[in-house]
Amino acid sequence: MRSILAIALTLFVLSCKSERKQIDDLSNFAPHNSSIILSIANNEAFQRDLKNNDFLNMIEGLPETKDVVEKLTDITTLNPKSESLLCFVEVGKNNFEYSFITKSHPELVKSDTLANVTSFNYNNTPVKEKRYDGSGSQSFQTTLDSIFIQSSSRLIIENTIRTFHSASEVDHTFLKNALETFDPQKQNAIFIDDKKAAAVFKKSMPSFDKFLMGADFASWVNLEIGLDQNAIRLDGIAFANDSLPKILNILKNTNALENTSPKITPISADAVISFTYDDWETLSANLHLYDQRTYAQKREFDNDLFSSISEVSIIYDKNEKVAALRAYDIITTTEALGVKEQPASTFRDIEIFSTANKEVLNKNLYPLIEDTTVSFYAAIGDHLLFSNSQAALENIIANYQSNNTLAQSKSFKDLSIAMSDASSILMIGINPGFKELLADHMNEQSAEKLRDIDLRNYPMLAFQIVQEKGYAHVHGVIKRNRPQTNKNTVSQIASITLDADLGISPQFVMNHRTKEREIVIQDVENNLYLISNQGDVLWKKKLDGRIIGTISQVDLYRNGRLQLAFTTDRSFMVLDRNGKVVPPFDVKYDKKVTQPLAVFDYENNKDYRFVVTTGKRIWMYNRKREAVGGFTFKNAKNQPLFAPKHLRIKGKDYIVIAEEGGKLNILDRRGKTRVPVAEKIDFSDNEIYLYENTFMTTNKNGQLVQIDTNGKMSKRGLNLEEQHFVTSTSKTLVTLSENLLTIKGKKVELDYGIYTRPEVFYISNKIYVSTTDTQSKKVYLFDSNAKTIANFPIYGRGEIDLENIDKDQQLECVVKGERNSILLYQIN
Structure with a gap:
């Protein structure tokens, strides 16, 4: 469960309320003051994804994660078989404890010889307490009807028990509705409420509320978490309570437009945040409502200046900020600025003007833009640029004219594949500058650790919101660049x-859908994995034994869909693309399977013959798993040394079976002797191969042994x-x-x-x-x-x-x- 807080540290926090219990509904047992709630579809797979994710592995050493990660270690002693909730709760200032909730089953709690276990009762409910010598960590476990709860806090366990036995009406409507957004059996999700955000982030980022949007863009967010080895993807929805002063409410009833700020943002910048809207009147009305909700004085807007603006952006670049306004009528907008005086300077044929109206952006666009006084402005394309620094404007102009912008970079284009073309809010962090921007807002210890992390393989991260009626779509991605x-x-x-x-x-197998290869591998606990060529574990299946030899791919139904066929030391199995047994191919044997599965396809028409060896016994099945009655070689005199093999020489089929004691059988399709081999061979550990139209192997003397189709044998050193x-x-x-x-x-x-x-x-x-x-x-x-x-x-x-x-x-x-x-x- 290591690194699990690393996800939460990039997000905000969620609180939820309680409700009268409906047994088997996990949400009823979530602590009412939770700060983070993760809905985990498959705990084992989720831990594996966390362990394999390159980005989370790099940032797990940040100081804020260590105490929580240590507390979560005890979760590795659990073996849930269904979805789970992992809730983080602030118990005391800046102290976060967890509650893990899942359905109980007999094998849920693994044995733990390192823990000291005691028991007590609370409100007539048994509670187990586990303590670990040395580390000082502890956990508490209880079961309420069919629901198992484990927590690092006794207070949380006691509150959960008390709430469960309470007759009072409590409400978990929010979390229930959020959970219904996703399929908890298939997807991992995180639920966030920005009221609790500051408690998490201010511990490491004292000025978090001043960093980019802070925690003010929505009331709550719930996101599906997509993890693979090289990327983290977040997709979900955000919602803002109408009565609260949130960024989403400012953009309410507007439509998202294409974000053009990447076209003017230098690739060397630290970050850019962009807001788009299609109607200034709607936006200004929403800004008036924002003022009312924050009890601010009602402002007067410069409608002449802003009526043609459709995008507002802030570019962060080396301790400087540049505001950019995109105008669909740049001439009218420029005239509204009152450009009558001579420009302050000219840079690369672009005029840069000075202005005395330093609060024009703060006054009209707060809180989309805040703490941004301006002294200079210039126009490039359909954008007006504002900054307190003339040099900052010149840097934007120079990179724009050189096409050295975010939109032109390969990293941004790769990242954009996972994003929508238009968004109401778009935030791009550009490393290494964005890492430094984060560090500047952190406490000294956290900043030092962050600066030590090498993020060169993660040049960018993106977060966007697409406003809809009543809610907004949310997308986020950080993706590792494959090295050049x-x-x-x-x-x-x-x-x-x-x-x-x-x-x-490990072995490659074909994905019949994509025509690309994937990886199959089995571990020593007999779990078989299918892994994508991007490194994602697609599924894991427990088998009854170790796979013998390699896995064959077959097309049993002759429809282009491939299956995996193999033997273990106990069985012969065929699995479909999703790891499920293809009936009736789950054959168990009384005797040990001694050789790998052999698959014959004589005419390359998928009329397969599956050959299984158990000691001296040879079993042959067709593609319906029926015994092939016409194959008469059912028992060898001695145990075969290798799996039977099909070879074709000059249009004729041969089945070769080498036995202990030196006998080589060369048979026809029916198991009858096709080529008699009179002389015995002192076989080495090498199989029979087709070589130069002969049956070839070696003996223990190191000689090459060849038998032709007439049974004539030759040897050479x-x-x-x-x-x-x-x-x-x-x-x-x-x-x-x-x-x-x-x-x-x-x-x-x-x-x-x-x-x-x-x-x-x-x-x-x-x-x-x-x-x-x-x-x-x-x-x-x-x-x-x-x-x-x-x-x-x-x-x-x-x-x-x-x-x-x-x-x-x-x-x-x-x-x-x-x-x-x-x-x-x-x-x-």
Whole structure:
């Protein structure tokens, strides 16, 4: 649960009220004075997403998170199977405690040998108290009917119990309505009320209420949280109570327009915030209501000046602020400013005027613009620029004329994909300046920690609000830039941490919808994961055992939709794209499955044969999971050494099964002997391959053994040690003996180490060969001429898979990283 507060630190806070109980409704048990409420669809997946998110990992060291993160550690001892609520409550000034709420089940609370557990009763309700020696942390647990509650505060637990047993009417309408906005079983969401915002932010940002919009733009916000390894996305709605002085109420009954401020904002700026509206009369009327709600004196507006303005922006740039007004009639607007005198100066053919009306913006546009006195103004395009600094205006003009603006940057264009074209409010933070702008508003300790964080891979963040009738759509995104890659380089593009150590090597599989590749991997606890090529865990499924060999993809229904087929040591399974069993393919066996699943497709028409080996027994099924009665080879005399394999030579099909004791069976489709092999083979640990139209393997003497289609056997020495590897395609032979790798007769002397079996990949008419030294953790990749691919070896701890996983021209490889992580590389 580490880093969970890091999300909250970028947002505002939520309070909610209580209601008479309806059992099984989690919202009824949320503390009435909650500051933050997270609705978590799947706790295990959410923790995994937090752990894998690069941005949250970077900012988790901020001082404000540490005490809360420490309190949340105890949540890792819980195993909820349904949605949960995590509520943060201010108990005492600047002290936040949590309450975790979910449906109870027998396996919810994991054993925790480190905790000292005692019990007490409150209001006739049992409560368990857990304390940890050394850290001083504690938690309290109780169950109210079917609802489990755990809190770091005894006061919160007691208040929850007292409220539950109370006969008085209480109200949770707000939270219920907010929860109904999302599907709690599918989406994670955060609920925010700006009344509590200052308590969170002022601890680290004493001047938070003066920073950008502060907490005054809405009454409440609820947002779906989208987390992947390289991005955080927030999408939801915001609402402003009509009686409150909020920014949303100022923009009420106006329509969002395209934000043009990025076209004049220098890429070197710190931030820009933009407000758009389509009607000045409506806006000015709303500003009068704002004055009434704040008991301010009613102001008189300069309607001649502002009647043609449709966008108001503030550009923050190195301790200077530049206000920009977009006018659809720039000439009339300029005349309304009273430009009669000579300009104060001219910069790059743009006239810069001085003005004595320094409060013109504060007077007419507060609170959209505040604390912004102006001494100079200039016009570029359809924008009027105002600032107290002539140099600041010149900087805007210079960057605008050089096209060195936010709108022209690749980072902004990438970020804009996730945003609406038009918005009522748009805020863009541009690093590193925005990080410094934040730090300037923080206390000294927090500012120091923030400045130490390297955010070069996160050049921008964006937040926008699109005003609608009665509420507004909200979108926010911070996204990691993929590094610029040069030719002949290898770059790591993702690192994915699993919930346990890896059990098998990662493997690419096809996404039949996108035609791109995804990753399948199993951990030592037998959980199978499907991971996108962006590093997002799409699903996780517990299996009954370790997968044997690799996973095959099949199209059982011949409709282009692919399934995953494999064996564990107990079963044969086929899963669909969503990780669900495809009936009737969940076959259990009394005896242990001893070889990987073999999948035959004789005519490439998806009329599959699935072959499972349990000891000496060979099982063959068709694509309906019916036993293939015509296949007569049901029992080998001795246990097969490898999975049965289908090979085709000159249009004829052969099934090869090598047995302990040296017998090689070469069969036809019906399991009858097609090629008799009289001589026994002292098999090495290498399978049977098709090579030069023969059946090829090696023996323990290091000899290459070939059998032709008449059963004639030949042997030749390759100077291989007894422990060696061999693999091949129909024309390419690869061997590895000690540290000597041979590819098509060409030799490469590697450093001494412990190497994985060489893998041959045939991609876009090109051969690649890989092997990994598991001692030095180096992955090697060669071409068919035994030449090292540029910038290899790379870091890795096992066998790789190699493919072009997306729509670009570069190959990618995936490999085990640390014990519980996989690494995704791009080869440029």
